[in-house]
Amino acid sequence: MSDFKQLIAADLACLIALEGACFSSPWSEGQLKSFLGASPTRFVLGWFNPELSGFAAFSVVLDEAELLQIGIHPAAQGCGNGRRLLKESLAILRQKGATRLYLEVRASNLAAIKMYQKVGFSKTGVRKSYYPPVERGCEPEDALLMSLVL
Template structure:
């Protein structure tokens, strides 16, 4: 199954390299209320990962970190720099990832999202993700904990 037109969205999307990690980590820090630590961020690289960046004017403006095992992939992290949010960059990056996963024999993409992140939930639902479970009190908040919604997108391309 092909989601969108792969060739119209790939021009600014490429693999996230080791040289890109410092800039991507800065986006991580700027984009999330509770960002990953530097150690966690740098440890989510390697042969079991499919990590991409999106650039504009040769500057990294976002990234996606995805781990795969057998025929399943999990989107661990996606972030767009705050100055570039709400412009379709996150959708383009996610659609690019979704389009290449079947080529790697991945048939399901999983993710988790904060219950309060309604804009992300709307995006995921619009793309075709379905809610499959809830992890109670999973994410830290300033006043305690927040549920994580587990979502899955069947790709049927594996």
């Protein structure tokens, strides 16, 4: 069972915990709080089971949107929750008048790239050495640019 809703202040503590579980460099509490105001950033939250298990953050300007971040709790990964969250987010973006969605993804994130392609995203370019190295002594990583007509 899943339930999707937009971010409200009451969800902030859960989102902060989820960010920490999903990412080694999560957004700060201050950054997340700033998204509650007049920011063009919007969140879609996915409640799988009884707790918050996923979220997607978008910046929306006029008819274009950019996926800033999507995260699924590690315990809820691998069973289609990311794709379900993304598809629900696309429906919300369409309702809000967005006609195209852009994203960038680490070139080594093959699971995410596969999910984006299944949903219909196409590769549109590469940003060379965009992401910092994952480990000391490694090279910076490219970002793949992808887009989807909504």
